[in-house]
Amino acid sequence: MKWLEMVRFELAHQLRRKSTWLLFGLFLFPLVGVTNERLITARNGEILYNAPLLIAESGIFMGVVALLIVALMAGDAATRDVQTRMEPMMHAAPVGRAAYLGGRFAGVLILAALLSSAVPLTHVLVPLLQPEAAEGVVGPLQTMAYLQSYLMLMLPNAFIGTALLFCFAAIVRHPMASWVGVAVLFLATQLTGVYVGGILGRWELAALIDPLGWIPVDLMGRTWAPPEFNQRLIGWDAGLLANRVLWITMACVLLFLTLRRFDFGGGAPAIRWWQRNRLRPAGLGGATALPVDGPADVHRTPGIVPVARRVHGPLGRLSQTLSVVRDSVREIAPRWTWLGAPFLVLMQAVITLEGLARAGGGAPVLPTTGLVVQTLGPVAGNAPPPVVLVAILLPIVLAGELVWRERDNRTAGLVHSAPVPDGVLWFGKLLGLWLVIAGLHLLLAMGGMLAQVWLGWYDLDPMLYARLLALRLVTPLLFSLFALSIHVIVNHKVVGHALVLALALGPLILAESFGIEHPMLVLGSTPDWHYSDISGFEPFLGAVLWFDLYWTAWALLLASVAWLFWVRGEERGTGGRLRLVRARCEGARAAAVGVSATLVLLIGGVVFYNTNGLNEYRSGDEQADAFAEYERRYGQFDDVPQPVLVATELAVEVYAGRGEGEIRGVHHLVNDSNLPIDTLHVATSLQVETRAVELDRSATAAVVDGTLGHHIYVLAEPLLPGDSLKLTWEVHHARHGFPTRSITTSIVGNGSFFVVADWIPLIGYQPGRELLGRAQRSERDLPERRVIPPLMDPDAPYDRHAMDYLDLAVTVGTTAGQIAVAPGELVQSWTEEGRSYFRYETTAPIGPGYAIFSADYEVSRERWGSVDIEVLHDPAHTANVPTMIRSMKASLKQLTERFGPFPYEVIRMVEYPAEGGSLHSASATIWYRELFSLFDPERDPRRIDMPFAVVAHEVAHQFQPVPARMEGRVLLSESFAWYAAMGVIEEEFGPEHLGRFLDFMRTSYLRPRSRADVALLRANDAFLGYRKGPFAMYALREYVGEERVDLAWRRLRERHASHEPPFATSLDLYRELQEVTPDSLRPLLGDLLERNTFWELSAEEATVAATEDGQWRVTLEIRARKIVVDTLGTETGMPMDDPVEVGVFAAGAAGVEGPTLYLRVHRLQTGPQTVTITVPRRPARAGIDPRHLLIDVRPGDNVVDILDSSSASK
């Protein structure tokens, strides 16, 4: 009964508070926003909006968002009596511990459950309210899906979360500690996924110990076949149930311990638990040691109060401010917290190490300062969301504590009656908060430096740290100013926290779903930027600083308003406060509001002039509208025969300092069709200003559409088959101020780079500009469109959009001292009018996707046969250049032997400034992002040389046939490139190194994923292209022989050497491969390419016995099965009669197979079977398919230790 009374009281208390309802209301914004977003996503995808798995996922996500609000209530419930000093009274009441805390907890839990139930309700309601948007993407209502999501995920999470938050607050005796609980939950889930799953590969364990149940649900999503999503329920999944039971138990244990631990003494509520042991004896001693009676002393002392000089004016204000700063720092970072500083430094060092590992995709990279700063904790742009969340919560919590410091401690009467101006208190608190945040970042920087030194990198570059951190600090500093101001103005702690939280997270999760895109409207948003060793802060710095200034002006305005509303004294009511505000609205305070408002307008005007005046601003929808209009208007001309581009001459000017570029060019076009052509369609770029387009024969411009980028010229005389045409044009690129998003990096002071096709006029209608999203298309009444043509599309191999190979002659002028690069041989370079000029000419036709570079390059050269090898790189980025050259040379040498001649006289690798380390291979030129130059293979624990392998892969692209734009394309490009590179790697480093490299590539199999997929011939994604395809090729190489497989590829390349349609398809490849494959292996070839086949091979047991003649007979029990999985996930067992390798190995070092004693192909059937092998030496291990040639998602059980039965039987 007492317990029920506590529950009832708690519920009534919370529901009576306005803030509770406000918080509930606040929750609706993200809830509706996110739910709506999911509806939009569903319309663009294949999976229904109310697929049970998606319901579960959004349940977990919104449940966690709800926890942020529950945290405020839980913190309050757990510490209310401490805060209101009713504690002794409550504790004196004859209420048991369980009733006291349990009642409170249950009250909050009920509210949390209520709040959670809004999630499924909203999910059901949102599509009902917009039937048009919901059409076709909402399946029939599955009550069970909602029920399971609620009962298995949301309710347990509410329980686990509330317990954690409640206990944190109760133990620390501070309501805000419960937000720490939310952060802990977030981090636990995140880290479990990253480390236990991603790094250790123990996904089952990860699914068990993830407190939010996110990972088990995520795993379902990865392993289900796509069609399952719409119907299949998450069910009462055993793994998920185990997870839930585990965590509910943990939560109960935590609750129990808290109950025991909770201090019911209530004697000294002001002392926190960590101080208790240290202070109590001293305090008591001090009190009793006092002289009991002092008045006699007092009477003897002459003079009542010492008279001290007061310092007025700025100096006095300054020392007051500093004292407030000190006091504020003492509040938010008491001395003991600095004990945590070394821990923080260490933690950041670990995060940095992990971040560096992630940057290189598992391959170690050199820890340069530019790179390390990216990983610096909360401020980093690419920090994981939980870290960002902590970074946002921290200033909110601290700001709230500071604003409420006097009132929470009831010192307001003393402080507010002191002769301190409001401004001093306000500014002092702000400075204190800033100091702590800056100090925190300093510690993080030290962590980064520690990581660098740990990795043996001593070029710490503190100045660069300072500059990067200064830029990154702006956001948290401004944000803390916003938070402080809001707390002052709102003058309600809980509501203040919630509002600030909403303002902080709103932009992250809401802006887009409510159609707010302009960054001037999204609090604190600045253009994305990154630092480059090559181009520095260019071209972002100006824009970023202007946006920072803009938000600073807003922050100042808010701060000035807060100065007006500054709470001093006892006027609590709105009326009283407003009267106070009116009285204060004069002098400095009014001026501050006026000046900052003017600043907002002025700076906002400048920013707006840049984003919307100098640049055209288009929302995402307007952008999409334009593309739709382009398709509607000019799509009809897609099939109109157009002349083909055979040669281009360019005169390029790069004005590095001004961010301007200019190209004057001539296209040589030929009518290679057998019909006369009477109109010419020219697609102009939207990224540049196209100034002139002229034909060398008389024509009228029927359409000149600069907005959508399409010109139509009607030729006076048709272009007859075989005739040619010259198109002369001029484009101009300039950066005018700065746009709202994606600031163009084409031309910068150092490190200019652009793909020419993005700028120049192209021939014909461009289907590449068409919208792809299903919803985007249907909203604009466009017909459905496939993302990529299917394998059987007879027209696709003839599609020659952006496929024309051409001869190119380029003259590039650039700033003196820089080297400009274009495709082809450098035939001349000279200086003219203080600018450097370079003339390049190709010796063989190149593909249309070529680029132009200009930077202060260092050139490293080498020669292989008649081919010049060049690496153009930043002078500081030299570490991998020798490896790159070695790899290019080795690749050219081997690949020309295997696949035919390299058509160009020069091959270049060119570095350019951009985030990441990816590479791109165009004809004769491979360009790479700067991170690639920082790869550090020496430290690679996997003992593979990634830079060498990747360069070999890119060089191999030079030897691929031109693939048609359709399904199977990645098999011809990426799978080929890896297959070809394998040979280069093997020749350079030996088969063991290749084996280790294959092991690394195989890790993507070990990640849980659905086996439902298309056959390789229809491959269209990275996994099939970069991983499964190469493995199929590797298997063929081992079964059929490298020479024969190479022959197939060589023939395919030769057949398509003309670069003319029809382009190569995976079916063409299949035919070539069939040609070279003996009949006996044809079924295997089919299994690898034509069907999505999986083998389930395992060695059950192996025994050995010594024979009479001193040999060893191994008896191997194996099990084999073969299945074909279709795209729906249906598994069909196939009768197996396949050649599979069986191997026996001698003892080797730990973790490595010993010398091979036996390795031969056996023909194996479905089911268990026994293989007997006699080997000359004592064997240690034996197994089936030990080299993992066949696609088997469990390669770990293929080989087993051999049991010695001979000794047992004797």
Place this chain on the structure above:
Amino acid sequence: MRMELQIRGVSKTYSNGVRALDDVSLTIAPGMYGLLGPNGAGKSTLMRILATLQDPDEGTVRLGDIDVLSEKERTREVLGYLPQDFGLYPGVTAESLLTHFAVLEGISHRTDRKETVEALLRRTNLWDVRSEKLGTYSGGMKQRFGVAVALLGDPRLLIVDEPTAGLDPVERVRFLNLLSELGERSVVLLSTHIVEDVSELCSHMAVIDRGRILLEEEPFRAIEQIRGRIWRRVVTTGELGRLEREHKVISTRLLAGRKIAHVFADARPGPAFEPVQPDLKDVYFSVMADENGRSVDLPAESQP
């Protein structure tokens, strides 16, 4: 510089309709001034208004040439305020917090500040425990620390709101002694509901109830005014009702288990009554008894 605190026609009504102050006017000269009234009489509201923490709806408050209501900054320069209910940062030492407040008071010179802080800590007998965290202080120590804060900067106007509530007798004596010395140069306004505080300390006093000033007088003269008109007798519980109907009973108190009623009357009300040497309590109770609806006026001509 002698300053006089003039309160003229101050009224304050809270948003919930409670009229905390109703046309209060007082003139307070330097010296100890006691503001006596029951809980909820409006004392703290008046104190907070004087301490610049609240604004009245009407009225003016002047301290010497300072308009307290509009010149808050100037007022705070000369103000010392000890709130009725205050806390201290538990994790901070007394010396460190007092130093902080000293800076806030404008005592920025290091040596001055050190001297001031040391002198105040010594005077409030906290010098030996200056390095202890405030969270470990007893109620009396906290109260004395509050006085030290209030005394910073040698205030011309010291406002002390119910300072003795909750102190043990020894602490209370010590505390009152400390206050008694301050009246020499400053206006010291002491609000309390404990009559002894006023009778022991104050040269002037006012009685306030329900937001109105019922009496403004020197304690000594107030006692004189009722001298010879306070009578007492032992009563049983049964008799009390009749006694109250027939006489103006201002208080009943217990003495050694018997109930003794004090009655206000110009002449001996009956044979069972004996005369009492009146004290300030009798003054206070008689004023409060009037306020509570009794129709007996204190005759003006009875002043000596």
